[in-house]
Amino acid sequence: MSGDQRSAYRSLWRLRSYARPYRALFAVMTVAALASELAPAAIPLIAQRVVDDAIATGDRGALLPLAGLALALGVLEALAVMVRRWVMTHSALGVEADVRQDLYGHLQRLPIAFHDRWQTGQLLSRATDDLGTVRQFIGFGLVFLVVNTTVCVVVGVLLAFSYWPLALFVLAATVPLVVAVRRFELRYSRVARRAQDLTGELTTNVEEAAGGIRTITSFGRQHLVLHRYLAEARRLRDAQLVKIRVLAYFWALLEVVPQLVLTVVTLGGAIAVANGALSLGGLVAFVSLLLLLQWPVASLGWLLASAQEAETAAERIYEVLDTEAAVTDRPDVRPLAAGTGRLRLEGVGFRYPGTDRDVLHGIDLDIAPGETVALVGATGSGKTTLTALIPRLYDVTAGRVTLDGVDVRDVALAELRRAVATAFEEPTLFSVSARENLTLGRPDATDAEVAEALRVAQAEFVHDLPWGLDTRLGEQGLTLSGGQRQRLALARAVLGRPRVLVLDDPLSALDIHTEALVERALRDILRDTTALVVAHRASTVLLADRVALLAGGTLVAVGTHSELLAGVPAYRDLLAQESDLEEVAP
Numbered sequence: 001m002s003g004d005q006r007s008a009y010r011s012l013w014r015l016r017s018y019a020r021p022y023r024a025l026f027a028v029m030t031v032a033a034l035a036s037e038l039a040p041a042a043i044p045l046i047a048q049r050v051v052d053d054a055i056a057t058g059d060r061g062a063l064l065p066l067a068g069l070a071l072a073l074g075v076l077e078a079l080a081v082m083v084r085r086w087v088m089t090h091s092a093l094g095v096e097a098d099v100r101q102d103l104y105g106h107l108q109r110l111p112i113a114f115h116d117r118w119q120t121g122q123l124l125s126r127a128t129d130d131l132g133t134v135r136q137f138i139g140f141g142l143v144f145l146v147v148n149t150t151v152c153v154v155v156g157v158l159l160a161f162s163y164w165p166l167a168l169f170v171l172a173a174t175v176p177l178v179v180a181v182r183r184f185e186l187r188y189s190r191v192a193r194r195a196q197d198l199t200g201e202l203t204t205n206v207e208e209a210a211g212g213i214r215t216i217t218s219f220g221r222q223h224l225v226l227h228r229y230l231a232e233a234r235r236l237r238d239a240q241l242v243k244i245r246v247l248a249y250f251w252a253l254l255e256v257v258p259q260l261v262l263t264v265v266t267l268g269g270a271i272a273v274a275n276g277a278l279s280l281g282g283l284v285a286f287v288s289l290l291l292l293l294q295w296p297v298a299s300l301g302w303l304l305a306s307a308q309e310a311e312t313a314a315e316r317i318y319e320v321l322d323t324e325a326a327v328t329d330r331p332d333v334r335p336l337a338a339g340t341g342r343l344r345l346e347g348v349g350f351r352y353p354g355t356d357r358d359v360l361h362g363i364d365l366d367i368a369p370g371e372t373v374a375l376v377g378a379t380g381s382g383k384t385t386l387t388a389l390i391p392r393l394y395d396v397t398a399g400r401v402t403l404d405g406v407d408v409r410d411v412a413l414a415e416l417r418r419a420v421a422t423a424f425e426e427p428t429l430f431s432v433s434a435r436e437n438l439t440l441g442r443p444d445a446t447d448a449e450v451a452e453a454l455r456v457a458q459a460e461f462v463h464d465l466p467w468g469l470d471t472r473l474g475e476q477g478l479t480l481s482g483g484q485r486q487r488l489a490l491a492r493a494v495l496g497r498p499r500v501l502v503l504d505d506p507l508s509a510l511d512i513h514t515e516a517l518v519e520r521a522l523r524d525i526l527r528d529t530t531a532l533v534v535a536h537r538a539s540t541v542l543l544a545d546r547v548a549l550l551a552g553g554t555l556v557a558v559g560t561h562s563e564l565l566a567g568v569p570a571y572r573d574l575l576a577q578e579s580d581l582e583e584v585a586p
């Protein structure tokens, strides 16, 4: 086994923990499959008795019980098939559902950094295609791999007892098959993995094309996207064709070898009968038994293929499941101290995983309870990054962030994220009702609280939607305007009065008039909530008690708006592009 193959095999083997709850079902399934496969094995033996006893001696009376036995075996086989199918559906679907649940739960826990790195399409294809492949294998392939092997062994033993010289020949004929199986497994696992990876890439492509349809259409880029898609699709098709070719060679061999064996056995058997070494009934039985091997051997092709595919699928699933959730609860979490929200950043530094440059370094900032600090800086200076450190979307790589004296890394994530509410520049809404979008972080919010949050965020337009708060928003809230989305996201953040508010440029998409309304309402909230507000406009800056200026990855100045305006030229330059600077400057 090559290294790749071994790790793929190990991944599949690890999935057995998911099968454990269904152990009894798998046992029933295997027994039923064995019964349905082995029942026909008795038929040749009955045939032998019919030929050698009933027909040869002309004893008609012996025929009836033999026919009855054959009929009973037929019924048993039918029943066994029914039981197997029924049980199979239950157990395989159960395993699939359990793995999917774990996978989904894990995706939710994984750090944002993981999602920065992984293509959505790869995740989608792993959560759908690969899981389906695994389900098919454990519900069908695995059982038949076990059953067919058993059938081969049982039939082999029966053959040996029927006439050992011919049985020996049959055994010798399996040698080229074993060699072929080894070679096939090696090649197939490689091409299967490639095809599965390409499926993930194609899914990414479709996902981006659908998600970016507005941009693509407005730039008239449809043909370009189509070309990219077709090129990927062609690569996938080529990979699939290679897969089929490998399979076809193997398949042909699995058909040819048994036929050759059958020819030789018939010839050799005829000679043996002529010499009196074997009875005619014995030859009939031998050949009939041999025919029973045909299906298990022929099916070996796709059973092994399905095993290989399941192995690589399991490997791809475990690649996700094995990624550590970097931001997790420490074993010794502390409750947040009772407090009113003193937020301190002490020597905070941050570097994105996989990069070699600190985006932030040496940041010290002390925000008093109830105080609002505006974070100002050129685009790309690290404002969004800094805000992400407070609810621990990322963990600091130097220094620490404390909330009421407790390092945020010592607090349970669930508690921290209840205390710290956020609204981001590009708010994400989900295709659920407006109410569910609002109460995302606080499912227990009362109607009065929701109404209050909507008022503060000037998001009362929600009441005018066709079904009010129960209106289901389109995918990613795309049925709303940018400003409406921002206001909903803001309402979501202020809902339930969090201890700390982190707002990343929450008003950028609002017209001046709405902005003024939101600002007036925000002022009420900000008066007694600790807040860090990223601001681009002077008008937003004026909501804050103090301003922190971010440049070169660190805070170069902290003070009131007028102090900075008077004393820091860089600050003046930054806000000078604002046409309303003169009007709002105090």
Ligand SMILES: Nc1ncnc2c1ncn2[C@@H]1O[C@H](COP(=O)(O)OP(=O)(O)OP(=O)(O)O)[C@@H](O)[C@H]1O
Binding pocket: 116, 352, 355, 359, 377, 378, 379, 380, 381, 382, 383, 384, 385, 386, 425
């Ligand atoms: N996920 C990421 N992985 C690696 N680098 C990143 C990541 N996100 C942002 N960066 C880099 O970090 C730096 C700061 O980005 P950030 O988004 O914090 O800037 P910003 O101040 O919010 O800018 P803007 O005003 O345009 O929103 C940029 O140089 C950016 O390229």
Ligand SMILES: [Mg+2]
Binding pocket: 383, 384, 385, 425, 504
């Ligand atoms: Mg930003």
